[in-house]
Amino acid sequence: MGNPNDPNTVVDPELRVKNVKGLRVVDASVMPLIPWGNTFTSTMMVAEKGSDIIKKSIECDKIVPLVSRDDPNSPNFPDNVHANFIFEFANTMDLARNNAYDSPVQNNPVLPLLLAILASQRNSPKVSESLRHKEYDYIIVGAGSAGSVVASRLSEILCVNVLLLEAGPTPPLLNDVPVLSRNFWGTDIDWNYRTVSQKHSGFGLVNRQVVWPSGKGLGGSSLLNAMIYVRGNTKNYDDWAAHGAVGWSWSDVKPYFLKLDDNTDQEYISDGYHVVGGPISVQKPRYQADFKKPLIQSAQQLGYKIVDVNGPSQNSPDFSHSEITLHNRKEIPIRT
Numbered sequence: 001m002g003n004p005n006d007p008n009t010v011v012d013p014e015l016r017v018k019n020v021k022g023l024r025v026v027d028a029s030v031m032p033l034i035p036w037g038n039t040f041t042s043t044m045m046v047a048e049k050g051s052d053i054i055k056k057s058i059e060c061d062k063i064v065p066l067v068s069r070d071d072p073n074s075p076n077f078p079d080n081v082h083a084n085f086i087f088e089f090a091n092t093m094d095l096a097r098n099n100a101y102d103s104p105v106q107n108n109p110v111l112p113l114l115l116a117i118l119a120s121q122r123n124s125p126k127v128s129e130s131l132r133h134k135e136y137d138y139i140i141v142g143a144g145s146a147g148s149v150v151a152s153r154l155s156e157i158l159c160v161n162v163l164l165l166e167a168g169p170t171p172p173l174l175n176d177v178p179v180l181s182r183n184f185w186g187t188d189i190d191w192n193y194r195t196v197s198q199k200h201s202g203f204g205l206v207n208r209q210v211v212w213p214s215g216k217g218l219g220g221s222s223l224l225n226a227m228i229y230v231r232g233n234t235k236n237y238d239d240w241a242a243h244g245a246v247g248w249s250w251s252d253v254k255p256y257f258l259k260l261d262d263n264t265d266q267e268y269i270s271d272g273y274h275v276v277g278g279p280i281s282v283q284k285p286r287y288q289a290d291f292k293k294p295l296i297q298s299a300q301q302l303g304y305k306i307v308d309v310n311g312p313s314q315n316s317p318d319f320s321h322s323e324i325t326l327h328n329r330k331e332i333p334i335r336t
């Protein structure tokens with residue numbers, strides 16, 4: 001994303017693909033520079049702000065009512081029916097498969113019972129097996145972290161109808177257990193990518209190919225991710241604006257980060273960088289590894305500060321507690 005006159009940009013600051021009518025990209029790929037942190041929270045911000053940009057362009061009085069478009073006798077019935085979408089439906093998950101990583105709870109005696117219950121339950125929402133309408137105002141490809149947010153936000157406008165397409169299945173409820181997300185790498189909710197053979201890394205791997213997980217299903221990569229909640233440095237977004245992404249500086253994007261936030265750590269609420277009530281519950285993980293306390297104490301004795309990684313002070317080298325997206329001890333995959 002950047003200045004439309006720059007030949008290196010693909011989308012303009014309104015997320016429109018240059019020279020292609022009616023197509024926008026709203027996901028992690030539009031970031032002009034990668035923020036200094038993990039990318040989930042920034043992707044959600046892009047989706048919230050992108051949805052707002054699209055919503056501002058919707059003029060309900062110019063939209064033909066859907067009932068008229070679905071009636072074959074109506075002059076508004078589309079000649080060219082959009083019916084060629086391929087939509088793969090929920091496959092059953094093969095939990096017997098040997099997954100990529102061991103789980104710390106795998107030897108717990110109640111685990112088989114828990115697995116049996118959770119693996120037999122599917123998460124809402126239910127996917128539809130046919131297209132309900134002949135024509136849609138917005139077709140969103142990919143129900144991942146960003147696509148789910150955009151679909152949800154556009155659906156708030158009652159005069160438009162929205163089709164959300166996803167190539168992968170609905171994940172099982174088991175996927176909501178945070179510690180298990182790594183066990184879903186290499187399953188049917190992962191695209192199962194591998195890099196090409198690496199020259200300078202992957203020495204211990206077959207063909208020096210590195211596993212490159214990428215979520216495939218309702219929730220996208222949030223089905224597999226490590227739930228670390230970090231927005232990056234405020235300067236990252238000022239750099240975006242300086243690179244031609246006008247309207248995406250820190251002061252422009254901060255309201256969208258706050259819109260997402262539901263921070264349950266009281267000590268952070270007062271710093272002006274967090275709020276409660278948003279759709280993403282954030283907290284410090286309750287489990288603290290044994291080595292963490294002495295590490296923090298040592299840092300403090302050496303004069304380092306322990307700061308909120310998403311707060312006002314982001315000077316290196318400070319230390320911070322990690323924050324994760326967790327709600328009622330469950331992972332928060334992003335779905336509609």
Ligand SMILES: Cc1cc2nc3c(=O)[nH]c(=O)nc-3n(C[C@H](O)[C@H](O)[C@H](O)COP(=O)(O)OP(=O)(O)OC[C@H]3O[C@@H](n4cnc5c(N)ncnc54)[C@H](O)[C@@H]3O)c2cc1C
Pocket residue numbers: 027028029037038039040041043141142143144145146147165166167168213214215216217218219220221222224225226227228229230
């Ligand atoms: C293993 C892993 C761990 C991570 N850990 C963290 C972390 O701890 N903290 C953090 O901040 N970030 C983390 N991330 C990154 C974060 O999850 C991603 O940046 C974010 O989810 C990207 O969102 P997205 O919407 O751009 O793409 P995705 O969420 O990947 O969504 C893309 C969706 O499009 C679908 N799709 C693709 N092609 C088609 C098609 N042709 N038709 C229909 N559907 C299609 C896919 O199946 C997928 O559901 C991690 C990522 C991974 C993979």
